[in-house]
Amino acid sequence: MENIIRIAVQKSGRLSDDSLRLIKECGIKFYNGTGKLKSSSTNFPIEFLFLRDDDIPGYVADGVADLGIVGENELVEKDKDVTTLKKLGFSKCRLSLAIPKGQDYPGLSYFEGKNIATSYPKILGDYLKANKIQASIHEISGSVEIAPSIGLAEGICDIVSSGSTLMMNGLKEVEQIFKSEAVLIANKNLNNWQTEIIDKLLFRMNAVQQGKMNKYVLLNAPNEALDKIVSLIPGMRSPTILPLAQSGWSSVHSVLNEDQFWENIEELRAAGAEGILVVPIEKMIL
Ligand code: ATP
Ligand code: MG
Numbered sequence: 001m002e003n004i005i006r007i008a009v010q011k012s013g014r015l016s017d018d019s020l021r022l023i024k025e026c027g028i029k030f031y032n033g034t035g036k037l038k039s040s041s042t043n044f045p046i047e048f049l050f051l052r053d054d055d056i057p058g059y060v061a062d063g064v065a066d067l068g069i070v071g072e073n074e075l076v077e078k079d080k081d082v083t084t085l086k087k088l089g090f091s092k093c094r095l096s097l098a099i100p101k102g103q104d105y106p107g108l109s110y111f112e113g114k115n116i117a118t119s120y121p122k123i124l125g126d127y128l129k130a131n132k133i134q135a136s137i138h139e140i141s142g143s144v145e146i147a148p149s150i151g152l153a154e155g156i157c158d159i160v161s162s163g164s165t166l167m168m169n170g171l172k173e174v175e176q177i178f179k180s181e182a183v184l185i186a187n188k189n190l191n192n193w194q195t196e197i198i199d200k201l202l203f204r205m206n207a208v209q210q211g212k213m214n215k216y217v218l219l220n221a222p223n224e225a226l227d228k229i230v231s232l233i234p235g236m237r238s239p240t241i242l243p244l245a246q247s248g249w250s251s252v253h254s255v256l257n258e259d260q261f262w263e264n265i266e267e268l269r270a271a272g273a274e275g276i277l278v279v280p281i282e283k284m285i286l
Contacts, residue, residue, distance in 0.1 A: 117147030225272035
């Protein structure tokens, strides 16, 4: 057994940059020469396979790769037996049904007896079945959005992020049927050594993700406001409080969740905090 784990990442496309950035942020160094199909790291026992995203679920299921980064849309569509280890928070998009702009849309019954073009026959088929709609699915591998204008279908099911491609092709989105983001997947038959290395990688990914979700906050406050302020920003264990040179004042350092950030800042100001600095966190280990 060679002591290396293999990860499949998209060679070039909407997943590639963020996948490689995440791995770099985990402190893993590698050379990513354009056109290369394989690469390995100089400081972590990992090898990269650069593939089309369509092939990633299959390669991970077959054990050609131990790990993969792929969109949930592709993963569910390919229906392979793999483990999803982690949602990665990038390449967010949705699969939607769309119809020509000028058509009235009475609801899903619009699609009854119609032709729908898509590259996602499984996800669409499952959705239609669950909603008891009989329609015929035309599988095409690309440029799905032109199908209605060339008379191939009365509707399409495709990936939407901003909706501008639909608009350019005279279509309107009528139903969202699936939400997707990039996920880390793994083969189901890993040995102990591989599991150990993957746990190390996951530990690093979690630290990077936690860091992104939180901010380091520094502020000045009059000492009489400290109790209130500490209760507003409890931090990881508790905030650091340091005396300022000016007596009666302290500096408070803590960590705030990005989601609560603006709300908390308002409350802190109201409690007497001033000179508030917010600093990004690179990695955070809880
Ligand atoms: P490949 O050549 O590897 O088969 P592709 O053309 O099938 O690539 P991309 O367009 O690069 O695929 O998209 C890869 C994945 O990124 C999609 O499966 C989806 O999960 C996600 N994605 C697609 N479009 C967008 C978008 N506009 N915004 C964010 N994520 C997207
Ligand atoms: Mg593809």
